[in-house]
Amino acid sequence: MLSYVKNLVTSAAVIAATLAATQSAQAEDRVTLGWGRMFTNDALGDQKDRWRTGGYQVSRIRGYSWNGALPTTPGEILEFRASAQIIAPEDLVSPPPTDRRYAAQLSFGLHTQFDWHGNDVSIGSDLVLLGPQTGISNFQKWVHNMVGLEEPTVIDDQIGNGIYPTLDAEVGRKFALGDRAEIRPFVQAQAGVETFLRVGGDLVIGTLGRDDLMVRDSITGQRYRAVEGTRDQGVSIILGGDIARVFDSALLPSDGVATLTEDRSRLRAGMHWQGEKASVFYGVTYLSKEFDQQPEGQLVGGLNLNLKF
Template sequence: MVGKGVRVALAVSGLIALATAAEAQERVTLGWGRMFSNDAIGDGHDRWRTGSYTVSYMRGPSWDGDLPTQVGEILEFRASGQTIAPANLADPAPDDRRYAGILTFGLHTHFDWLGLETSVGADLDFTGPQTGLSSFQERVHDWTDLPDPEPAFENQIPNHIYLTAIGEMGKEFQMGDAGRVRPFVEAQAGIETFVRAGADLTFGGFGEGSLLVREYMTGQRYRAIKGDLITGTSFTLGGDIAHVFDSALLPEGGAAELSSTRARARAGIQWQGERASVFYGISYLGEEFVQQPEGQVVGSLNINFRF
């Protein structure tokens, strides 16, 4: 336990040192990004990867539409909350996955490496009742007269802090006048350890000259630094597949057995006006554990106004 505490303390110190050193340069706020995802605006079921909210705060000297080649010049301070649940909170099946509330705080940097759009970073992932997410959900169920979720909370993933390293590389290619395609690879080690490969397609002006970042749960990309203002409607498609080595959210020896392969597919529509933009996406998340009978559909929403 002491060893784990020391590692977490060193990780926090390292993140703070990197942020402090980077902020010693002349920096400005380059943008804010956010994404809300929930199965209530997807398939309507309150189960499995049921909801998340992510916020990105971007800092750097300037933004001209291209990634810098210097590591640490552009920093993303990211925070997210996520809830994972069995299919029935009031009466969980013995072989369903356990409830998990996860709060994540991370520091990432985005740069160009040999012509590849690259991001690397580290997160601290907090799990268990210490996050307050299960208590909040219980209050929401009380206010709305929904079934008591306490049975699911009794066996939730316990209090812990995980240090997670994550990196992604991708490269965008123009597809004539029709759109753009961006294949990517991703690797993560920590609360969940996996390697992933996939691609995202964009038809329209969404993302041109902008810095897009990827949401953890669905893989949908959202705008963290705004680029060219191209009004109109854009469409996005994407998908990826991962090989999962281990997961603290589906611990070894539990009733729900981790599936080694995890697939996602997604689509979205973005409308950009002169002073507002709206993105709605829908994502299919494949089975994550052997006993999971089917995949699920999660909706994602991002709304921005300019005053």
């Protein structure tokens, strides 16, 4: 199964890179179609500052035009994605001896989204950096000193420097449930910094954002708007969940005290509000245990705010 996942995402990424490269001659015709971002933090969830404690993901979408539907050719839509994430033990000063190690993660990637026989497809690759080389742990230490908090000593035993090329592919399909609801089951595979196979689905109640280009946040699985379609005002409710079989993780090394939990699940709910000149998304996601010694799951909040002047 592990080799199948790696072959799947490798083939998908090669296709995406090849097709994107063939269109480089037309790069001057591309425009920025939109920006998307998602801020995640357990301060917006269970407020306990632990494990998947914080992250930020941003997407810049480049293409020729957006008419509310994905193109059928891979490479026409390009997503330049960057993200930063802090993963920490339960206590930043005196963690339990069986807790996971601190990890600082920074990534940069190129993805493409397209329509394949009525299915939404996203394929691409990211270069994921771990360790002190990211500068994230030093930044966190500086913030703690600035606000008078105790310096996080777990940084000294963080996961070391590493670079992990990571390949990712997702296939989903939308099904209308009447006029005001839509469900989208999906399958996702990833190989690299974490290698897994995931299945799940998302339910949107309301018509807001139906013709937007959406991108999935890697931590919570919440989908955020990257390109705006019809600017309708109103509210949509988003519910979703997924389960993954995790085969390998550089964030939980095999020689560490904390041992990887093979099955990982997420349950999420959120609300998207669109006004005349502003939009807000707020959601909460339950993340199940990621390592065997983890005593319980956690709640992580996600926030997306857009203002137009």
